[in-house]
Amino acid sequence: MLMDLIAAERRTLSEVLGNLDAGQWRAPSLCAGWTVSHVVAHLTMPFRISEQEFADAMRRAGGQFTVMSDEVAERDSRLPTASLVAALNDNVHTPWSPPGGGLAGALSHDVIHGLDIARPLGIEYPIPDDALTTVLDLITGTGHTGTDGANPFGFRLDGHCLSATDLDWSAGSGEMVAAPARDLVLLAAGRRLP
Missing domain, CATH: 3.30.1050 (Nonspecific Lipid-transfer Protein; Chain A)
Incomplete structure (x- = not known):
């Protein structure tokens, strides 16, 4: 049940992202200091970096997840938008979840960040x-x-x-x-x- 909701959210959000223009990708999101491309880079991070890359980034950030997340989002926000959309679309059924959050945490992560993107752009997509x-x-x-x-x-x-x-x-x-x-x-x- 939860995996079906996660897959539907990721699939719909992929469609929304695939229709954004370059200006929208550079627009501010509801995440302080992050553009839409930063949020998508963060949202797709679990699908794009290995456990070793994650561990190395955490070590560089002194074990502080927020610092590491900002570093990776800043770096990967420069990736081609098509590759970021593909990373989300190719993983609609991937059962990733944040530490201690389970599938409900993964759904929350996806929905909240989807709204972080859509709301300031004036886009309302079905959830x-x-x-x-x-x-x-x-x-x-x-x-x-x-x-x-x-x-x-x-x-x-x-x-x-x-x-x-x-x-x-x-x-x-x-x-x-x-x-x-x-x-x-x-x-x-x-x-x-x-």
Whole structure:
């Protein structure tokens, strides 16, 4: 089930990316300091670099994933856009997942970064309701918060009730924040919405 949602997200996002022009690839994304090409380079990193290359990059970055990720995204954002799209399209069924995240983490990674690209470009592509609710459940779930109550993106649900206006999903209690599910995903992922 989750792998089907992942494959659908990657396939649809590949189609969106394949239709972008050069200016759109250089446009800012919702990831601070990253263009669309940086995000796609990051999104496809697990499919393009070996475990040894990953380990070497982590060593160069002093074990700091964010530093390593920025370095690889900066370097690989210069790859031909067609090769980045192909890396995503050729791996629609690849069962990669972030450490400790499982397939739900992989789906969240793909959906959040897809929205990081599409939202500032004014593109809305289809994301199944099941995918959105899976991502929302994961990134707002109490099992995925730190000791300070924040999720890995720094978002705190405390005192708020998030409610999707376009599907049957809500979480938390307190002050109501009602918005389309895509916006709630971005909010809970710590993004500033344009």
